[in-house]
Amino acid sequence: MSRDEKVCRMGKEMLQVRSHSNMERHVPSLGHPEAPARLRAVLSALAGNGGDWELDRRAGPAPEDDTLGVAGWLHEAGLIERIREGVARAPSRVDGPDNPVSAGSWDAIITAAGLAVxxxxxxxxxxxxxxxxxxxxxxxxxxxxQAMGFCFLNNAALAAEIIARAWQAPVLIADFDVHHGNGTQAIFWERDDVGFLSVHRYPFYPGTGAGDEVGEGRGRGFTRNVPLAAGADDAIYASAFEAGLEELGTRLRPAAIVVSAGFDAHEADPLGGMKVTEAGFERMSRAVVQAAETWSGGRVLAFLEGGYNLDALGASARACCRALEIAPAAPE
Ligand SMILES: [Zn+2]
Incomplete structure (x- = not known):
């Protein structure tokens, strides 16, 4: 059976991999770890390996105006203006030394956010x-x-916000990047309709993510942080993630799960200091699928976050996609 026949047979039920070459146009600076090669490493690891997913390059980003409209729900206009101005005088930086920009950065940032929208x-x-x-x-x-930590607009948060608003239903964001997802936490801190789970190294960059950070007001109990000491392996990291998913999923009963899939907890990552392997990322991704099948009609949107060893990044993204594959319906 050809690939096209397989796509046709499974239709929308196939895992879709979406990306766009615009995002290679953000070139922070020589030697910056968040480099265009990261995207190429992920896409080449996912291409031509017989995985049951469709690398869909035709599914483009939402139009820029629509993307900026949604970004304006969660981000202040001043941030979007500073990004625009920073890129206009590139090479430059936005909000600090971690976030250099090049002439192509606006297109890349808007494309990433637009794919999320x-x-x-x-x-x-x-x-x-x-x-x-x-x-x-x-x-x-x-x-x-504020832009920080190589991030400009919060892609995963934009997707979650659209779903929560449109459906008036809860959404869970699950983040297994080695760094605490402080931006996502801040955005949804007082919300009871978008829950946030983060498992991460602590204390570590960006400094937040202690276990007693649980949200405030209506949002109290809908943020769940699981801080881990350096050196956590598959068993420690994935068990913590699974427990958090079970706890917050039971409380929230999400209509969809959005994943901040960073792979910098990998043992070969130059920044993370953890000992997770591809097997650990596959296990955590399977836990997401299981949770989504229990509560969310199987709906999962996973967004690439960190991951800075190119080989480990590609292999880990592939392991994640293997777990996210949608099993074909059993023959009748
Ligand atoms: Zn990270």
């Missing part, structure tokens, strides 16, 4: 059940009013 729209319109979004720059450190 489009995925959210496709999901609420029933055209998409499950996708892996190979995007950069990453998003989970992006605060309402």
């Amino acid at each position: 489009q995925a959210g729209l496709d999901l609420i319109n029933g055209r998409l059940t499950r996708a892996f979004l190979a995007v950069r720059p990453p998003g989970h450190h992006a605060l309402p009013d």
Whole structure:
């Protein structure tokens, strides 16, 4: 059976991998770890390996105006202006030394956010059940009013917000990047309709993510942080993630699960200091699928966040996608 026949047979039920070459146009600076090669490493690891997913390069980002409209729900206008101005005088930086920009950075940032917006729209319109979004720059450190930690706009948060608003239903964001997703936490801190689970190294960059950070007001109990000491392996990291998913999923009963899939807890990562392997990422991704099948009609949107060893990044993204594959319906 050819690949086209397989796509046709499974239709929208196949895991979709979405990306776009615009995102290679963000070139932070020589030697910066968040480099265009990251995207190529992920896409080449996912291409031509017989995995049961569709690398769909035709599913483009939402139009820029629509993307900026959604970004304006979660981010202050001043941040978007500073990004625009920073890129206009590139090479430059936005909000600090971690976030250099090049002439192509605006296109990359808007494309990553636009793919998130489009995925959210496709999901609420029933055209998409499950996708892996190979995007950069990453998003989970992006605060309402500040770019930081290589992140400018919070891609995963944009997708979650679209689903929660459109359906008036809860959404769970599950983040297994080695760094605390402080931007996502800040955005949804007082919300009871978008829950946030983060398992991460602590104390570590960006400094937040202690276990007693649980949200405030209506949002109290809908943020769950699981801080781990350096050196955590598959068993420690994945068990913590699974327990958090079970706890927050039971409380929230999400209509969809959005994943901040960073792979910098990998044992070969130059920044993370953890000992997770591809098997650990596959296990955590399977836990997400199981949770989504229990509560969320199987709906999962996974967004690439960190991961800075190119070989480990590609292999880990592939392991994640293997777990996210949608099993074909059993023959009748
Ligand atoms: Zn990270």
